[in-house]
Structure formats: C-alpha cells, structure tokens
Amino acid sequence: MTVHEAGTGKIRVWVRRAAVVLVALLVPAGVSAVNTVGRFGDLYRARADVVSVQPAAKVHDPAKPTVALLVGGSGTNVADLLGPYEVLAGTGRFNTYVVSAGSRLVPLTGGLDIVPDLTFDELGRLLGERRDKLDAVVIPALQPPAPAEFDSINAWLRRQSAAGTLTVSVCAGARTLAATGLLDGRPATSHWTRLAGLRDDFRDVNWISGERYVDDGNVITTAGVLSGTDGALRIVERLVDMDTAREAAQAVHWRHYSPGVSARIPVSDWAASDVVVALNSSYQSRPSTIGVRLTEGIGELELAATFVSYTEESMVGRTVAVGDGPVRSRHGLTFVPRSTVASAAADLDRLLVPGLDAFRLQVPGAAGLRPEYLHTTEEFAFDPVLRDIARTYDVQTARFAAKTLEYPLLDVELTGRAWPWTETLIPAVLALLGAAAAITTGMVFRRFRAAGRRP
Incomplete structure (x- = not known):
C-alpha cells in the first residue's frame, strides 16, 4: 500500500466517524427543534372561535393619576x-x-x-x-x-x-x-x-x-x-x-422592595444547568395539559404566576383557561376562558385553581379531575407555584423558572427530584439510535459497492 493510499484510507475512516457523529446529533436535535417550535408557538396562539365581550365598567376619578x-x-x-x-x-x-x-x-x-x-x-x-x-x-x-x-x-x-x-x-x-x-x-x-x-x-x-x-x-x-x-x-x-x-x-407580599432606589440584582448569564429548559421543551416524558380555572375576583398576580410559570418560564406544560364564562379580576379586569371545565376535562392532565379566595370557597373541579389549589395562604403569588413545579416536575426546573423571572429564592424552600433524569436519557437514546442507523447504512452501502466491483 502506498503512502497516498494509506492517507486516503485514514481520511475515509475519519469521514465515516464524522458522519456517524453528525447523524447521532441530528436525530435528537431534529426532535428538539420540532417540539420546541411547537411549544413556543402555543404560548400566544389566538383562540379559534370569535367572541364578543365588553370590558367591565370603571369609574374614572380625575383627581387621581x-x-x-x-x-x-x-x-x-x-x-x-x-x-x-x-x-x-x-x-x-x-x-x-x-x-x-x-x-x-x-x-x-x-x-x-x-x-x-x-x-x-x-x-x-x-x-x-x-x-x-x-x-x-x-x-x-x-x-x-x-x-x-x-x-x-x-x-x-x-x-x-x-x-x-x-x-x-x-x-x-x-x-x-x-x-x-x-x-x-x-x-x-x-x-x-x-x-x-x-x-x-x-x-x-x-x-x-x-x-x-x-x-x-x-x-x-x-x-x-x-x-x-x-x-x-x-x-x-x-x-x-x-x-x-x-x-x-x-x-402583594413583595419582600424585595428597596424604597427610593433601585436594588442591585445578580448579573445572570447562561449556565450548563440551564439546559433543563431545553430538555423540558423537547423531550418531556410527561407532557402536561394544565387546565387553569378562572374564578370571579381572582388576583391578577395569582393569574400571572400560574400562566407564565408552567409555560414560558419552565416549559413543563401547556395551559388552558377554563371556566363558566367571562370573569372579572380583583381589580376590575375582564378575562375570557377558552373552554368550560366539563368540556375540557377529558383532555386535561391537571386542573389547577389559582387564587386564595377560590381555595377558601373550595371551587369544585370536574368529573374525574381533582382540583389542585395553588394559593392556600397569604404569600407572594409566585412562591406556591414555584414550590409546585419543584414538587411535581423537578427542583432545577423551578430554579430556572425563578432565574428567568429574576426572582430571588432566598427564603422559598423547594423540594422534589433534583433533575429531570428521564428527559436527559431520551436524547441520549435518540443519539445512539441515530448512530446505529448511520453505521448500519454505511455497512450496507459498502457491501453494495464491493459487490459492484466484483468480476
């Protein structure tokens, strides 16, 4: 074998290895891209039906700003x-x-x-x-x-x-x-x-x-x-x-108020542990469709904590606003559910009921779907939501949600599994399957080529 032939052979080996690695990475990356685009696309999707609802009337006081x-x-x-x-x-x-x-x-x-x-x-x-x-x-x-x-x-x-x-x-x-x-x-x-x-x-x-x-x-x-x-x-x-x-x-139980001056906050950047949100958006083994029950007089922060934390900040679920009709919040805003509780129940994995008033009234759920009350004590509205994410999904996801909310967790105790291990295993398995497919395809191709050269 000449030096040239030996060099060409080595190049071919490295090209084959590179192709295997590339295919191995492309498979989980492709799944991730499809799932992530779908998740983010759902965040602000407009409702399919057309409804006409008037806002609640407000009394304007010219003496107030x-x-x-x-x-x-x-x-x-x-x-x-x-x-x-x-x-x-x-x-x-x-x-x-x-x-x-x-x-x-x-x-x-x-x-x-x-x-x-x-x-x-x-x-x-x-x-x-x-x-x-x-x-x-x-x-x-x-x-x-x-x-x-x-x-x-x-x-x-x-x-x-x-x-x-x-x-x-x-x-x-x-x-x-x-x-x-x-x-x-x-x-x-x-x-x-x-x-x-x-x-x-x-x-x-x-x-x-x-x-x-x-x-x-x-x-x-x-x-x-x-x-x-x-x-x-x-x-x-x-x-x-x-x-x-x-x-x-x-x-509103905001413990971080700094009277008269802006508080300093950590200068955040992406960290290795932040891959948790990519795992959630791409490979979640337990995708959740979460019904959020809208109730009359609910606090605005209670609503915000529920709808943003499970979706945009952690990507652990898809939320659906459910209720019996338009509701007016504690301070006069009008919200419209997308479905009744009964009609959505079959498609829901959880039914969350935000709002301390709703807990005190024990607002009912639906047949076969137990209501889960998020706000049961007087505290900042995001605290029980972050604790629930840690308990039902994992602690690192809750910490990432707090990081993107720019909310310090100094006195919020989070308990649950430390990391989404199942979601971490899925892309590894997909990569192995992609590598196996690439190796098998290469072997078959080489056999056909060798067979074609025989006299």
Missing part, C-alpha cells in the same frame, strides 16, 4: 402586564386602564385572553372630556405586532412622551420602547436574556445590567419579568408617595 398599561394584538406577557397592574390598582390611588391600538380580545402568555379596557382613541376621548392627562404608561413585553399596529403603537408612545407622560418598560418591553427612539442616548435595562440582542439592535442606548430598574427622568426601564413589580412601586413613589409604595409592596 391615570396609568395606561399597553397590550398588543399578537400577544402580551402576562406577568409583565398583570404584576404592575395589581401593584398600581391595589393602592386605590390610580385610574388604571389596559389599553390597545384596536378593540379586540388579546392573548396573554399561555392562552389567557384579556379584554382591554380602552382603545387609544377611547382613552383620548375619556381624558379629553375631563381635561385630564395620562400620567404614566407601562409597556410589557409584546409579541411582534402587525405593521399597522406597530406604527400605531410607535406614534402613540411618542405622543405620550411629548406630552410629559412617564414612560415605563417592563422586561422585553424595552424593545418596543427602544424602537420609538425614546431611549437613544439614555441608560436603560431589560431582561438578561435580551440584553445582547438589544445592544446589537439599538447601539445608541446605554444598556445596563444588574439593576432592578433604571430611572432616567421621564423614562423608567426595568429588568426581567418580576422586576416590573419594582418598576410599578417606583411609579407609586413618584406619582403618590413612598409610604403608599411601601403599603403596596406589603399588600
């Missing part, structure tokens, strides 16, 4: 919206309205549908008739809106800012705000997973890490998800007073 919380027709993050809403509305010191560019039912994370209180035009007529003004606007993370709606939101936010309105973004809502140009030349912050992309796309903004919020005059930006709680408390401080903000923090 008015705050509008923005929603987008393609979907809005439920925690970015409802967390600040309950903080503000719970004080009784604000007119609080959820507003949209057009009158429609808006999907929130996990398929919870909200009826906006007002459109931009209706809000303008309401304030104009009373010679009132909009004092603050809160921008949650919005799914990319249609071009016409994007232009309408941009123009509306610029008009509000020009009129002196305090503009506040929560989490990835900073992208919507940055697109208006109102953050150019300013310091700002956002969710730790979004900052790299924001730095690339909006180079004129001074993006900052490690702060709950950045207050820059008539613009406030907050870090991820539950940092919106502190952003709302900062609005209370600025438009009312610090004592009211302290009472508001106590009312």
Whole structure:
C-alpha cells in the first residue's frame, strides 16, 4: 500500500466517524427543534372561535393619576402586564386602564385572553372630556405586532412622551420602547436574556445590567419579568408617595422592595444547568395539559404566576383557561376562558385553581379531575407555584423558572427530584439510535459497492 493510499484510507475512516457523529446529533436535535417550535408557538396562539365581550365598567376619578398599561394584538406577557397592574390598582390611588391600538380580545402568555379596557382613541376621548392627562404608561413585553399596529403603537408612545407622560418598560418591553427612539442616548435595562440582542439592535442606548430598574427622568426601564413589580412601586413613589409604595409592596407580599432606589440584582448569564429548559421543551416524558380555572375576583398576580410559570418560564406544560364564562379580576379586569371545565376535562392532565379566595370557597373541579389549589395562604403569588413545579416536575426546573423571572429564592424552600433524569436519557437514546442507523447504512452501502466491483 502506498503512502497516498494509506492517507486516503485514514481520511475515509475519519469521514465515516464524522458522519456517524453528525447523524447521532441530528436525530435528537431534529426532535428538539420540532417540539420546541411547537411549544413556543402555543404560548400566544389566538383562540379559534370569535367572541364578543365588553370590558367591565370603571369609574374614572380625575383627581387621581391615570396609568395606561399597553397590550398588543399578537400577544402580551402576562406577568409583565398583570404584576404592575395589581401593584398600581391595589393602592386605590390610580385610574388604571389596559389599553390597545384596536378593540379586540388579546392573548396573554399561555392562552389567557384579556379584554382591554380602552382603545387609544377611547382613552383620548375619556381624558379629553375631563381635561385630564395620562400620567404614566407601562409597556410589557409584546409579541411582534402587525405593521399597522406597530406604527400605531410607535406614534402613540411618542405622543405620550411629548406630552410629559412617564414612560415605563417592563422586561422585553424595552424593545418596543427602544424602537420609538425614546431611549437613544439614555441608560436603560431589560431582561438578561435580551440584553445582547438589544445592544446589537439599538447601539445608541446605554444598556445596563444588574439593576432592578433604571430611572432616567421621564423614562423608567426595568429588568426581567418580576422586576416590573419594582418598576410599578417606583411609579407609586413618584406619582403618590413612598409610604403608599411601601403599603403596596406589603399588600402583594413583595419582600424585595428597596424604597427610593433601585436594588442591585445578580448579573445572570447562561449556565450548563440551564439546559433543563431545553430538555423540558423537547423531550418531556410527561407532557402536561394544565387546565387553569378562572374564578370571579381572582388576583391578577395569582393569574400571572400560574400562566407564565408552567409555560414560558419552565416549559413543563401547556395551559388552558377554563371556566363558566367571562370573569372579572380583583381589580376590575375582564378575562375570557377558552373552554368550560366539563368540556375540557377529558383532555386535561391537571386542573389547577389559582387564587386564595377560590381555595377558601373550595371551587369544585370536574368529573374525574381533582382540583389542585395553588394559593392556600397569604404569600407572594409566585412562591406556591414555584414550590409546585419543584414538587411535581423537578427542583432545577423551578430554579430556572425563578432565574428567568429574576426572582430571588432566598427564603422559598423547594423540594422534589433534583433533575429531570428521564428527559436527559431520551436524547441520549435518540443519539445512539441515530448512530446505529448511520453505521448500519454505511455497512450496507459498502457491501453494495464491493459487490459492484466484483468480476
């Protein structure tokens, strides 16, 4: 055998090995891609039927500051919206309205549908008739809106800012705000997973890490998800007073309030243990379809904790809002279930009933489906949800959910299996099957080729 032939043989061996490794990786990667796209695609999927529901009537008090919380027709993050809403509305010191560019039912994370209180035009007529003004606007993370709606939101936010309105973004809502140009030349912050992309796309903004919020005059930006709680408390401080903000923090059991200043938070980054969310979204051995029972008078944070934690923050389940009809939340928002409990029961793995009031009333479940009450004591609404995720799925998933919520788990005890071992085994098995298929295919191909060369 010549040196050339020997070298060619070695190259062929390495090519075969590389092909086996490539196929072995492609099989679990392909399964992961299909499942993950499907999971994320479900998060803000609009309902299939058409319903017409009017929002609950609210009494406007011109003596109070008015705050509008923005929603987008393609979907809005439920925690970015409802967390600040309950903080503000719970004080009784604000007119609080959820507003949209057009009158429609808006999907929130996990398929919870909200009826906006007002459109931009209706809000303008309401304030104009009373010679009132909009004092603050809160921008949650919005799914990319249609071009016409994007232009309408941009123009509306610029008009509000020009009129002196305090503009506040929560989490990835900073992208919507940055697109208006109102953050150019300013310091700002956002969710730790979004900052790299924001730095690339909006180079004129001074993006900052490690702060709950950045207050820059008539613009406030907050870090991820539950940092919106502190952003709302900062609005209370600025438009009312610090004592009211302290009472508001106590009312929702937010233990991390930092009066008058932004608290420092860890500068997070991706870690090896964060692969847990990819395992959940791709290879979950026990996929859960979770019915969430909507009940009259439910707290907004109780709703937010349930719909965002099991879906976007941990990817352990798909949530379905169920109930007997439209409900009004504790502070006057209108939500519409997608199914009755009875009609959805056969397709549900669990029936969760959020809300302390629902627990006290012992709201019933459905035939063959036991209701699981999440909120049974006075505490921050996310604490029992994270404990349930740790207990029913695994502790690392609950910790990742808290990390993406930017919520410190200093005094929240999590118990359960440490890691999703079954979900970890599935991609390993798929990789072995892919490697075996590649090796077998190569052997068959070489035999056919050898047979073709024989005289």
